[in-house]
Amino acid sequence: MFSHLVISIDELWLKGKNRKDYLRSAVDHVAAVFKVYHPDKFTFKIQSERLYYSSKTLFSEELIKALTCVPGLAYISPCKMLERLPDENLENVYEEIVNGLSIMDKKSIVFRAMVKRVDKNFSQTSVFIGREIGHRVITRYPLAKVDLKHAELVIDVRILPKHISISTETRKGMGGLPWGSTGSAVTMLSGGFDSPVASFLMAKRGVKQSFVFFHAYPFVGREVVTKIKNLTKELAKFQRQTHLYIVPFGDIQNLISKQCREEYRTLVFRRYMIEISNLICDKVKADSVITGDCIGQVSSQTMHNLHLMDLVSKRMILRPLVGYNKLEILNTATAIGTHDISIIPHDDACSLFASKNPIINPNMEYWQNWDKDFDISAELAAALEKTEVFSINLQGEFYKKEYFSFDA
Amino acid sequence: MNYFDHAASSTIYPEVLDVLTQTMKDDFANPSAQHILGQNLQEIIEIFREDFLKAIGANKNDSFIFTSSATESNNTVIRGLSLIAGDVVLYSKADHPSVTVPVEFLAEQFNVTLKEIILDTNATIDIEKFSSFLNENVKLVVLTHVNNQSGVVSDIEALAKIVKEKTKAHVHVDAVQSFTKINFKLSSDIDSMSFTSHKIGGPKGIAGLFLKHNHKVQPLLLGGSHENGMRSSTLSYPLIAGFHKAMKITMENSTQSFSKASQLSEMIMAKLSQMISTIQFPFKSTSPFIVSFVLPGISSDIILRHLETKEVYIASSSACSSKIPGFNPSLFAMNIPEKFHKNFLRISLGSLTTEKEVEALIREFLDVWDNLKHMRGR
CATH class of the missing domain: 3.90.1150.10 (Aspartate Aminotransferase, domain 1)
Known part of the structure; x- marks a missing residue:
């Protein structure tokens, strides 16, 4: 537990004039996390584009964990802040470091010191201070080893104008870009492994998201909704706040199945899912649609079939998994905590309706005629009217439920 | 709807609901209490108990225990007979899980041997095969009067008779789906029977267990020695009254x-x-x-x-x-x-x-x- 936190922002160095906006987005998101996980008073300042937080009460592990899910943060360092002694005397710093590493008494740990002079007027060089730290640590803990490339433990020391910060527990942040800084999207969730990973990857790139699920009740049960809510709960951690739209889709699927050639069913279902997602984009003013599509994974994900979806969508469809292997998707799902939810079996309406020989290379004439002859805009509007909209906070708590409306 | x-x-009878509302409000006392409020309730419970014994055609010296559910009633008998390794239990995998799961538990925990009652193509018990399993090692036979999924009615009187002719086994009948609905005669060959309230228009949380006077069943719950020590727990007078009312109505009709x-x-x-x-x-x-x-x-x-x-x-x-x-x-x-x-x-x-x-x-x-x-x- 520490009462100081230093946060650095990822990829800020790539930005030019819009740097301030990115920084502001990150600061706002971090502030929202603090509001939930650190209700006590704290002070905050920005120095050299790093965020410094101090509080008389300890910053909890829950806070730090929540911060590792904030897009755009490079590192989160809980640290100790020492007063600078006169005459560039660093004895208090060395003492603090050595005393704080008693874990090394019995364990062989590979470490390195990383020193940075934020106050360039400080005359001792970073290299000199680093060496001194290494020397003192090894003298006290003979089992310890220095390795600049493969260190398990990094002793991060920063010389600030009035203070010196020491951190030995720097956590890697999520990286990427701050929430909402790159635009917003409606993410289509299916309950499988892929779409939550797609959502995570786009969250990492700063995309603010709402989620949509197409519920094929009464062809499937209600258990799948619980599953989708649990997935959303995990994905909400990467958003400042979010919404989940549960669109009743069973009647539409049934209607399509009755009129559409069997081998085209899945494609046509997806066509209307894309259309409804676009309507939700209209409502939430989102710029794109995110799907978990991966090229060639299933028959609806051939290039030809994906292209048809692009023709339907008024907005760009983001498919961050397009080049991923299944194993890579599963590994990421495990890392972000969605794997064990996705693996729970559920009834899947698409496979229920699916043809044994689904179309891979669609006939454009049939597709275009379908669009021309088959008008279900009334049914789509009716489905939207019955769409449940859940509001979820950054802790993953569902705190509000209402019905979809374009007016509200 | x-x-x-x-x-x-089942849906609850309006008359039962009236009984529940009234007794929940007025009859709050503990029937085991020494004061008159409690004693009055205990007296009525004993009258209800006699009515239940009468309804199933049992004798006055037999027991009718109030439990929380038919699952509890089935468990009380199956686990309460203290069966040991080598004892044989006859049951059917078509029975309700409140029978099959505790029976399989006995096999796992105490090495009790299980024999499955074979059903013929109409899901009725094949009497010939059933008889062939019967020998002196059989200590418990569980029969279901009306199967909850198929609705098949078993001739429990005939089956229990065959069991008693060949063995000294305890015969337990799950009568949840038949109670007050299907006419039957309680023969002396049946040792215990389970019933429940919520399938006959009564409230949930109350059920019954008939035990013949010379039974050897040990209780599941120990405590205040309620129900002659067979089921320690404060008696829920309102639920018992509701169950009784539902039984009366269904029996009459x-x-x-x-x-x-x-x-x-x-x-x-x-x-x-x-x-x-x-x-x-x-x-x-x-x-x-x-x-x-x-x-x-x-x-x-x-x-x-x-x-x-x-x-x-x-x-x-x-x-x-x-x-x-x-x-x-x-x-x-x-x-x-x-x-x-x-x-x-x-x-x-x-x-x-x-x-x-x-x-x-x-x-x-x-x-x-x-x-x-x-x-x-x-």
Whole structure:
């Protein structure tokens, strides 16, 4: 537990004039996390584009964990802040470091010191201070080893104008870009492994998201909704706040199945899912649609079939998994905590309706005629009217439920 | 609303609800208390108990224990006989999980030997095979009077007689689906029997266990020695009063309800067979309150949910096991091929079910069936 936190922002160095906006987005998101996980008073300042937080009460592990899910943060360092002694005397710093590493008494740990002079007027060089730290640590803990490339433990020391910060527990942040800084999207969730990973990857790139699920009740049960809510709960951690739209889709699927050639069913279902997602984009003013599509994974994900979806969508469809292997998707799902939810079996309406020989290379004439002859805009509007909209906070708590409306 | 899941839980009688409301408000005292408030309630409970014994045709010196559920009643007997390694239990995998699970627990924990009662193609007990299992090592035979999924009625009197001729085994009968609905004579060959309130229009949380006077069952719960030490727990006077009222009503109307249910169930079978050529009614000699069938072509859950959107409620299998996907050991024991386990549906009637409701059910059922014709074979 520490009462100081230093946060650095990822990829800020790539930005030019819009740097301030990115920084502001990150600061706002971090502030929202603090509001939930650190209700006590704290002070905050920005120095050299790093965020410094101090509080008389300890910053909890829950806070730090929540911060590792904030897009755009490079590192989160809980640290100790020492007063600078006169005459560039660093004895208090060395003492603090050595005393704080008693874990090394019995364990062989590979470490390195990383020193940075934020106050360039400080005359001792970073290299000199680093060496001194290494020397003192090894003298006290003979089992310890220095390795600049493969260190398990990094002793991060920063010389600030009035203070010196020491951190030995720097956590890697999520990286990427701050929430909402790159635009917003409606993410289509299916309950499988892929779409939550797609959502995570786009969250990492700063995309603010709402989620949509197409519920094929009464062809499937209600258990799948619980599953989708649990997935959303995990994905909400990467958003400042979010919404989940549960669109009743069973009647539409049934209607399509009755009129559409069997081998085209899945494609046509997806066509209307894309259309409804676009309507939700209209409502939430989102710029794109995110799907978990991966090229060639299933028959609806051939290039030809994906292209048809692009023709339907008024907005760009983001498919961050397009080049991923299944194993890579599963590994990421495990890392972000969605794997064990996705693996729970559920009834899947698409496979229920699916043809044994689904179309891979669609006939454009049939597709275009379908669009021309088959008008279900009334049914789509009716489905939207019955769409449940859940509001979820950054802790993953569902705190509000209402019905979809374009007016509200 | 058209409710056809009375075998899972029935609608409550308005008269029972009145009893519950009144007793919950007024009769709050602990029936075990020494003061007059408690003692008065205990006295009435004893009258109720005698009524229950009378209703099932038992003697006054037999016991009727109030429990929380039929699951508790079944567990009390199955686990309370203190069976040991080498003892044999006869049971059927078609029985309710509150029988099969504790019986299988005995096998796992105490090395009790299990013998499965074999059912013939109509899911009735094959008497010849049943007799062949009987020897002096058999210590417990569990019989189900009316199977909750198939509705098949077993001749428990005859079966219990055969058991007693060949063994000294304890004969336990699960009579949850038949109590007050199917007429039977309690013979001296039956040692214990389970009943529940919520399947006959009474409240949930109260059930009964008949124990013959010379039983050797040990209690599950120890504590305040209630129910002659057989079931320690403060007696819930309001629930017992509600259960008693429901029993009285169903007993009084038993004959009439039976013939009404027979007429309605035949109507359901006739109409559905007429309109759906592929429908199969695999069971013979069933309770008129339960109509079970296999409908190949569409998963039964899908039909169930389509019906619920029309406020028609049926069951796809026993409510206790409908979460288990695919293979259903109980249906398998009833000789239903595994490929049809997902196509099994049950319509169950209550004593107040009307012809108008049945007509609505048939109409909506056929409508759903027609609406899903493009889905068949999936």
